[in-house]
Amino acid sequence: MELSGKKIAILATNGFEQSELEVPRDALKAAGATVEIISLQPGEIKGWDKKDWGRPVKVDKTLDQATAADYDALVLPGGQINPDLLRVEPKALQFIRSVFDAKKVVAAVCHAPWLLVETGIAKGRRMTSYKSIKTDVANAGAKWEDSEVVVDQGVITSRNPGDLKAFSAKIIEEVKEGRHMQRSSAA
Template sequence: MDIKGKKIAILATNGFEQSELEVPRDRLKQAGATVDIVSLAPGEIKGWDQKDWGRPVKVDKTLDQAAASEYDAIVLPGGQINPDLLRLEPKALKFIKDIFDAKKIVAAVCHAPWLLIETGIAKGRKMTSYRSIKTDVANAGADWQDAEVVVDQGVITSRNPGDLEAFSAKIIEEVKEGRHLQRSAA
């Protein structure tokens, strides 16, 4: 699928799960999108690769330099550390919510649905996540489902790194569809 001309933000900080940033980034670029790694500070962020620190990834823009209006979608990698740090950052939460409120695509994998909980996006949605946060998702008012990928009006969630190909394909499909103008508020 071709999504040339589309621009996608991947919001992450130190401790992102390596594959959960790199696989979607690479698939989206292969499909023709421009992908920016957006983070809290300039320079590089370091991933977590299963059981130890992984490779650094260059930050393209800080949250202060990025505007939700520039992007067609946002991808939120998981890992335990990354979303836990980001959910404490008001600018990160505002960036996610601004993209959502513009009825653009929001995609979260593994533990990143914590960010959808924190922004209020989870409430009333069908979602999945890594199983250890299933209760968190359900307690936030979402309908947690045991599926590799769940889509609810342009909000895409996925369980774990084993589902990244399906997750990436669904992001491409949804970005190609465009805005979800009928999306109901969370």
């Protein structure tokens, strides 16, 4: 299997967009990766499915139990609620930044690029996002593109749920490539 022996973290909390967690999770597992859901608290987190609360997802580890060294990549699902709650949590921001600083793949979809803005990762990068946060991303110093998926030295961004298959395929491709040792850090 393509990602056999690889371990991927998905960082989320209540209000994640259901499909933006489940589609990449399932694609990564199908490719042979071990996938763990990381959150602020143990137990379950509840998704948002289009216009109402969705299904719960079991949390595998809390942020206190997870370290960047444990993972080959990090996936950040969007939705409006999830990244907005996470971007005010210092432990979440430190975890994201630690994965990035270790030159590992960081993937954010829809509104999750807010987390890349908050951590300083967006500065100087080519990125995309959900259209309503285009200005936030650009104001953070990123070069925003209206593209399905944008990859900049192992930082993957995708604009919305319609692009989840392409987003998931790009995560698999980048994880197979390994660490991005040439990655520059503008922040």
